[in-house]
Amino acid sequence: MSADNGFRADWAQKDFYAELGVKKDATADEIKKAYRKLARAHHPDSNPGDTGKHDKFKRVAEAYDVVGDPEKRKKYDEMRSLYGSGGFRGGFPGGQGGGGGFDLNDLLRDRAAGGAGGGFGDMFGDLFGGFGGRSRAGRSRPQKGADxxxxxxxxxxxxxxxxxxxxxxxxxxxxxxxxxxxxxxxxxxHICAECEGNGFVVASVGGAFTMNEPCPACGGRQLVxxxxxxxxxxxxxxxxxxxxxxxxxxxxxxxxxxxxxxxxxxxxxxxxxxxxxxxxxxTPHRIFGRKGDNLTIEVPISFDEAALGAEIKIPTIDGAPVTLRVPAGTPNGRTFRVRGKGARRADGTVGDLLATVTVHVPAVLDAAARQAVEAYREATADKPLRAGLFERTP
The missing domain is CATH 2.60.260.20 (Urease metallochaperone UreE, N-terminal domain)
Incomplete structure (x- = not known):
């Protein structure tokens, strides 16, 4: 909650203690502990898309901004006590034609005129502040810079x-x-003549209910x-x-x-x-990819290396190669894990390198290679790979 939006009379009707889940006589430490617990549970960063928790977070922050401050809490308790006793609510009785209440217009006019009464006009100003973060004395409140x-x-x-x-x-x-x-x-x-240097003007929002708004002449600066x-x-x-x-x-x-x-x-x-x-x-890397905290690499191997097995050298991201043992009969697309050669995690540990082998088929064979492959074909002719495709299922 921010006091920069001026007095909000509806706060008199809000129970900030109930919003925080504490008793009215709770200690400052109890209030702070309750606020932190609720803020963590309903923070927008932890609950993306959950508008219900986002709204709860705003209400909790609003409540803590008042009752978490000793001075504001004291004045809030005084205001709530008056509200609970019927001193003001709804149409603010007593401003016209008697009754036991008072006219909020008179209070705000007294405050705008700089009256020395020191009553609730001052109390509301101290509790909720003026527009633009300025008090009656013209002091500017510290404001956080934009993200x-x-x-x-x-x-x-x-x-x-x-x-x-x-x-x-x-x-x-x-x-x-x-x-x-x-x-x-x-x-x-010079002092703004429109608001007499207060930075706000009193405006009616229906009946006897009034609110203070930024002065249209000075924009809340108090000076022009x-x-x-x-x-x-x-x-x-x-x-x-x-x-x-x-x-x-x-x-x-x-x-x-x-x-x-x-x-x-x-x-x-x-x-x-x-x-x-x-x-x-x-930017993408020429050789390596990434999958979470692991790095990936595709490693081409020859048919004989896949069939007979081999020990091959593969690069790592830090430049030092490692030896990868490819077992005999390794199928195309098999992935091997090289531990500790991946990306560094936030806790200081390191992921792994995932090396996937791809069996290379030459586009052109010389005479010797062709002869060897044809010999292999003859040797395996009685073991057709696709025989199982033609078996009928029951």
């Missing part, structure tokens, strides 16, 4: 061994001309400039281009998406940087 998507193409061997690459990134950032203020450099701002920045036309936003070094871990697969924390767009007002997501593309 950035990129892709990189690496060699087959680099995917197995790991490699450090350079990436050119372009992301959203504060305008370099005005440093994010939106005003022309050298000019001074008579002359907008010529670079960003007053938006305060621009683009940032930079080159970073990123480490691709050993064993990465083609199409795998790597998350690099803190390598995304810079944060604002002291907030942390976002994350960088890199989709890795691996």
């Amino acid at each position: 950035v998507e990129s892709s990189a193409t690496i060699k087959f061997t680099d995917a197995l061994e790991g490699v450090t690459i350079s990436l050119r990134l372009t992301s959203d950032a504060a305008c370099p001309g005005c440093s994010g203020t939106g005003g022309k450099p050298g000019t001074k701002p 400039y008579d002359e907008p920045c010529p670079t960003c036309q007053g938006s305060g936003r621009g683009t940032s281009a930079r080159t970073i070094s990123a480490r691709i871990p050993a064993g990465v697969k083609d199409g795998q998406r790597i998350r690099l924390r803190g390598k995304g767009a810079p944060g604002e007002h002291g907030g942390p940087a976002g994350d960088l997501f890199v989709t890795v593309k691996v």
